[in-house]
Amino acid sequence: MSYGLSVRQDGALDFLSLGALVHRIDPGVIPFRKAVQCQIHVSGGEFNCAANLADCFGMHTGIATAMSRYPIGDLIAERVKAMGVRPFYKYFDHNGVNGPNMAAVYSDRGQGVRGPVVFYNRANEAAAQLKPGDFDWDSILSGGLRWFHSGGIFAALSATTSDVTIEGMKAAKAQGAVISFDLNFRKKLWDIWGGESRAVEVVRRIVSHVDVLVGNEEDLQKGLGIPGPEVEDKTKSKLDTSVFFDMIGKVTALFPNVKIIATTLREVHHTNRHTWGAVAWINGEHYAAPECELDVLDRVGGGDGFASGLFYGILTGRPPAESLRLGWAHGALLTTYPGDTTMATLAEVEAFAKGGSARIQR
Numbered sequence: 384m385s386y387g388l389s390v391r392q393d394g395a396l397d398f399l400s401l402g403a404l405v406h407r408i409d410p411g412v413i414p415f416r417k418a419v420q421c422q423i424h425v426s427g428g429e430f431n432c433a434a435n436l437a438d439c440f441g442m443h444t445g446i447a448t449a450m451s452r453y454p455i456g457d458l459i460a461e462r463v464k465a466m467g468v469r470p471f472y473k474y475f476d477h478n479g480v481n482g483p484n485m486a487a488v489y490s491d492r493g494q495g496v497r498g499p500v501v502f503y504n505r506a507n508e509a510a511a512q513l514k515p516g517d518f519d520w521d522s523i524l525s526g527g528l529r530w531f532h533s534g535g536i537f538a539a540l541s542a543t544t545s546d547v548t549i550e551g552m553k554a555a556k557a558q559g560a561v562i563s564f565d566l567n568f569r570k571k572l573w574d575i576w577g578g579e580s581r582a583v584e585v586v587r588r589i590v591s592h593v594d595v596l597v598g599n600e601e602d603l604q605k606g607l608g609i610p611g612p613e614v615e616d617k618t619k620s621k622l623d624t625s626v627f628f629d630m631i632g633k634v635t636a637l638f639p640n641v642k643i644i645a646t647t648l649r650e651v652h653h654t655n656r657h658t659w660g661a662v663a664w665i666n667g668e669h670y671a672a673p674e675c676e677l678d679v680l681d682r683v684g685g686g687d688g689f690a691s692g693l694f695y696g697i698l699t700g701r702p703p704a705e706s707l708r709l710g711w712a713h714g715a716l717l718t719t720y721p722g723d724t725t726m727a728t729l730a731e732v733e734a735f736a737k738g739g740s741a742r743i744q745r
Contacts, residue, residue: 385666386642386643386665386666386697386703387642387643387665387666387667388561388594388595388642388643388697389559389561390529390530390561390697390698390700391527391528391529391558391559391560391561392529393527393529394526394527394528394529394558394560395443395525395526395527395528396443396444396445396469396524396526396527396528396529397436397442397443397444397529397530397698398432398433398436398442398443398444398445398529398530398531398532398694398698399433399444399445399446399447399471399523399524399528399530399531399532399555399560400429400430400432400433400444400445400446400447400448400531400532400533401429401446401447401448401531401532401533401537401547401548401551402427402428402429402430402446402448402510402533402534402536402537403427403429403430403448403449403486403508403510403511403536403537403540404425404426404427404430404446404448404449404450404459404463404485404510405425405426405427405459405485405486405487405488406423406424406425406426406455406458406459406485406486406487406488407423407424407425407426407487407488407489407490407683407722407723408421408422408423408487408488408489408490409421409422409423409424409490409491409492409681409721409722410422410491411491411492412491412492412493412494413491414491414500415489415491415500418491422721422722423458424683424721424722424723424724425458425459425462425463425723425724426488426683426684426722426723426724427448427536428534428536428537428565428567428687429446429448429532429533429534429536429537429565430446430448430463430468431684431687431688431691431723431724432532432565432687432690432691432694433445433446433466433468433532434463434466434467434468434724434725435687435688435691435692435713435717435724435725436691436694436695437466437467437468438466438467438724438725439691439713439725439727439728439729439732440691440692440695440729440732441729442695442698443469444467444468444469445468445469445470445471445523446463446468446469446470446471447471447473447518447523447551448470448471448472448473448510449472449473449474449475449483449508449509449510449512449513450470450472450473450474450475450485450509451474451475451476451477451482451483451484451485451509452474452475452476452477453477453479455484455485456477456485459485460472466724471518471523473513473517473518475509475512481506481507482506482507482508482509483507483508483509483512484504484505484506484507484508484509485508485509486503486504486505486508486510487503487504487505488501488502488503489501489502489503489504490683492654492680492681492682493654494654494655495653495654495655496653496654497654498651498654499654499682499683502571503571503572505540505572508540510537510540510544511540511541511544512541512543513541513543513544513547514543514546514547515543515546515547515550516550517547518547518550518551520550520551520554520555521554524554524555524558527558528555528558528560529560529561529698530560530561530563530694530698531551531552531555531556531560531561531562531563532562532563532564532565532694533548533551533552533563533564533565533589534564534565534566534567535564535565535566535567535568535569535582535586535598535602535606536567536569536572538585538586538589539569539572539573539582539585540572541576542576545585545588545589548589549588549589549592552589552592552593553592556592561594561595561697562592562593562594562595563593563594563595563596563597563690563694564589564590564593564595564596564597565597565598565686565687565690566586566596566597566598566602566603566606566607567598567602567606567686568582568598568601568602568605568606570605579605579608582605582606583605583606583607583608586606586607587607587608587637590607590638590641591638591640592640593638593640593641594640594641594642594643595641595642595643595644595645595694595697596634596638596641596643596644596645597644597645597646597686597689597690597693598644598646599627599646599647599648600612600626600627600630600646602646603630603634604630607634607637609630609633609634609637610630610633611626611629611630611633612626621648621649621650621651622648622650622658622660622674624648624660624662624669624671627646627648627662628662628664628669631644631664642665642666643663643664643665643666643697644663644664645661645662645663645664645665645689645690645693645707645710646661646662646663647659647660647661647685647686647689647711647714648660648661648662648674649685654679654682655678655679655680656676656677656678656679657676657677657679657682657718658674658675658676658677659674659675659676659677659711659714659715659718660672660673660674660675660711661689661707661710661711661714662707663693663703663706663707665703668703670703670704670707671707672707672708672710672711673708673711675715677715677718677719678719679718679719680718680719680720680721681718681720681721681722682718683722683723684717684718684722684723684724685714685715685717685718686714687714687717687723688710688713688714688715688716688717688718688725689710689711689713689714690710690714691710691713691725692706692709692710692711692712692713692714692732692736693706693707693709693710694710695709695713696709696710705736708736708737709732709733709736711736712732712733712735712736713725713727713732715735716731716732716735
């Protein structure tokens with residue numbers, strides 16, 4: 384069946400993300416108050432998709448973002464290069480004291496009955512200072528673009544980042560690119576400058592330009608203001624697909640431009656044991672991936688891993704059910720690696736999507 388999209392078959396860039404680059408400080412299973420050492424992972428919801436598509440799926444991808452000139456910026460830029468993503472930076476000069484900074488995300492992994500804890504230092508963040516006119520879209524898109532992606536985390540950073548998002552979407556749409564947006568509602572970020580009511584106002588303005596939407600029922604309720612069941616209702620299984628599909632008609636009534644809505648489903652038994660699924664509404668049809676049990680090493684980035692695999696399937700013309708399973712499989716595999724971006728190969732993703740197992744490969 385048709386996706387309801389017109390996907391370009393050519394372009395110098397298969398995929399371009401617009402968003403903030405961050406470095407995630409990870410003490411592993413040790414809480415920060417007792418940590419003595421940490422790993423650094425380069426991340427960002429929008430960047431993760433570009434990195435996954437380049438490194439695992441072999442696509443030509445880019446990231447339009449802010450970059451501050453100081454050693455943390457250098458560390459992040461090195462990782463962008465290593466993942467095979469082409470950067471389009473708006474540079475800021477760090478003053479050696481208080482920025483502009485590349486944001487830090489502090490996230491331990493939790494363990495067993497103890498859940499992960501996430502907090503931020505986004506003070507004087509370079510990406511939050513981005514405004515319309517900072518990117519030369521004509522130059523960035525001069526070779527053609529097939530897919531443009533951004534998300535709710537970037538939109539939540541300041542009063543200007545949503546305007547940059549819409550500016551980029553309009554430029555990409557003029558190139559014939561598919562436009563996607565991951566709602567990624569983050570209460571802590573929106574609470575800084577307006578809360579849920581401001582989130583709904585901003586995100587609805589963005590989604591009016593979107594073809595493909597990624598987000599679960601909480602994202603739809605709090606990011607788009609779509610009525611739905613109580614998010615914290617403990618009597619409802621997190622794997623109940625009807626909850627998600629019941630909300631789709633309300634979304635498409637407001638945004639008939641949206642042709643695909645997809646999300647992961649995750650029942651958390653404890654920090655390291657999840658039941659994992661995925662669903663998608665694609666041009667009027669419902670699709671569901673199988674459920675599987677995950678032994679989770681690091682849950683951060685699993686949703687971006689899902690989106691990346693789904694996008695790859697659509698870009699390469701796979702049938703809808705297969706595209707969903709590629710996203711489901713890649714997201715599942717990503718939870719078995721440390722960090723926020725992929726270490727999987729395409730062969731591993733395709734094997735798991737087809738029902739592969741963890742048997743040793745000789």
